[in-house]
Amino acid sequence: MSDDELVLEELAQRELTRQELLAMGAGLVAAGALAGPAAAARAGGTKPKRGGKLTWALEQDPVHIAPFGGILTSNHWGKEFMYDSLLEWDAKLNIRPALAESWKVVNKTTVEFTLKRGIKFHNGKEVTAADAKYSFDLQAAPPAPGSVAVLGQFPKIASTEVIGKYKLRINLSQPDATLFGYLAWSRYSPIVPQGMYEQLNPSRQGIGTGPFKLVRYTPNDVVEYVRNTDFWRKGLPYLDGLTLKVLPDEQARIAALRAGAIDGATLSPDAARQFQGQRGFRVLKNYTAAFRELQFTLKEGNPKPWFDGRVRRAINHALNRQELIEKVYGGNGAYSGHVPPGYGPWPLTQRELRTKYEKFDLALARQLMKAAGQEKGFSVTMTTFSTPADFPALASVMKEQLKRINIDVNIEAQEPGTFAARNGTGSFDWDLTARGMRGDVNGYMAEFNPSAAIYGRWFSAYRNPRMWRLVGTGQIELEQKKRLPMYKDLQKLLLSTALLEVPLIAVQKFQVVRTRVNNMYVAFSDFNTGLRYTWVD
């Protein structure tokens, strides 16, 4: 089995069943093929069952469950079962219709969506294009408690028009391929009934089209849902009720799992290992988009040794990623490029990364340092997060590895707020950081666009017209097939020449469920999407 197959095997832990695949339509059958025989075997014979309730622990309070402008991932954890968007991803992150029946690219700046007929909101009202327009208007200017801070994710939508009861036209201010991924991600793009913000308190209430209807949200305590009997995807959800209990303390989640007070939770790898092989529990794992990476600043007027591309390449090849995976993550990890493994068809293969672009080659690294006149090395401060604990641990192992090419790394662990402030202003030399989920592959490349404000703060001394061209054209090319080779080329360029950031490894997220819980999977997006399709014995 190749490395890529291994990663895909991990992704197969999503445990979609044949029955569910059929229920969800042909698009997902293709995803079942990706998951391979492993998933099919695991699924074997278990028939979905209607009814029952499930309690899931959230490790962070949602803070609010407003549909638009939520900054935290946990905002979406609280609301994800209530809302749908026009599009959605299948298990392979292929885009497919959700509330929309179809869409047509009229020209480079106009896209028309046709909505499915007969879909009802939780209040019984039918979904129309007017609701979609209302929702897009709010996405463009998220009212409180949402924040305009999320507008960086909003595509270049100039306006929306209702051109029929079920037809919506989106006018873009410039060609923008990120539109489709933005809609499929659904994090910022739910469709709500027209006038909803005037009818209720969106912080704690909501009306959507999702599989569950909200009963109550009590901050720092609980989000309670009941089954939406009119859900547009027939046969789903299986559960009669879903309760999300906020339990930030990991030991409390472990105790609650053991006592049967909750049915599942996210745990750290070490905590999850306690449940491995234990009767009554199942450990699920999967890669998520949150890969780790080393980031440099190359700012004008402040030359540093790593301004020389050969030094950056030396660092890339001196880092033994396999050792990082073994020592810090107990073997649970994969090599990551600028696009993490598992993110649809976009990332480079594990083979490409392991044998070429991220190959551990100490001799080459030393040679490159010598060629750059840095044979004796230099000292540098690398800042990282103080928590979670894997960041300082990762930094320590990297420090040892970089010593071999005479780079003396001083590690400075910072509280997340402090780290975010310094990272955002570019007040650092090296940052050991992480990336998260993006709606479109362009999200992983946005900082390499010279027109982005952050480029000036991080990389003002770096010029690479080829890189700039690829970033720019990738964003405006609406045809996904044409975009794919562009982004592959861009990633290769970033890893062989630019190396403004050195991607390290993709880590796995662990969730433990009681055996009564069927069909749950660890979603790549870091959401708990599997609960939409879960049933209990």
Added chain:
Amino acid sequence: MQQFLLRRLTLLVPTLLGMSMIVFLMVRLLPGDIIDIFTAGDVSITEEQRRQIKEQLGLSGSYPEQYWHWLSGAVQGDFGDSLRNTTPVSEILLDALPITLELVFLGLVIAVLVGVPLGVISAVRRESARDYASRLGGLIGVSIPNFWLATLLLLFTSRVFHWVPPFSYVSPLDDPWGNLQQFLMPAISISVFTMAIVMRMVRATMLEVLNLDYVRTARAKGVPRRKVIFKHGLRNALIPVVTIVGFEVGVLMSGAAIVEIIFGLPGVGWQLLQAIFNRDYPLVQATAVLLATIFIVFNLLVDLFYSVLDPRITLE
């Protein structure tokens, strides 16, 4: 007495004002403001958008302007809205306060109900096995971090009895038994340190008091031993203990923050910790002022209680 009360209540104002200023400045001087946290990881954010966020959050004025704006609202009972979810801060705290107060009250009751008798037994049976056991217990009590004990209790009951307290808050008015089940373990967790302190203090003061002349006289007069211990000894030994208990309310409240998180109790401490991490300035400020007020008022009550314990004490 009235003068004493008036003076203490008047002093409350500059104390809270000074404290609110310090808290106001401290949360703002922390590196990384709420906008940094809001926009963390978003590489496409522009300066213009940062300015918009600042305006949206009402943070665009100077520090004195912001403080004045907050203070003028606070004196009218408006502590502003949470920057995270725009819920009025007073509403958040009103929901959370009963939980913390109940937890602290129960913790205090357990600490006193167990700590005082143990201290008395330890003093009366000095150098006996019971004394050694109590002192050892006291030593362990002051050494165990409450969050560790809380975790241990949870893991113990979940592993051995397959039981954990209900995690969703149950009001004592709706379900007193459910509420007690929910609060007993957290209350024990936060009470142990205070219990140990009370036990040690009662033992020390009792030993001192039991050797005083009036106690010896009482014994010589033939007053029953129990009466000597409890009426002449304990009552006089309690004054420094009451002082300590007053201070321990602060300890219990600070301990409550972590324990609330462990047991999933959405109290004031949990809110405060979250607000600090999120740089939710209005919530941090209001919570700090609220906790300080509770602390000061409780200590005022303790001072008033002195005269009840010892009629010779007059409050002027």
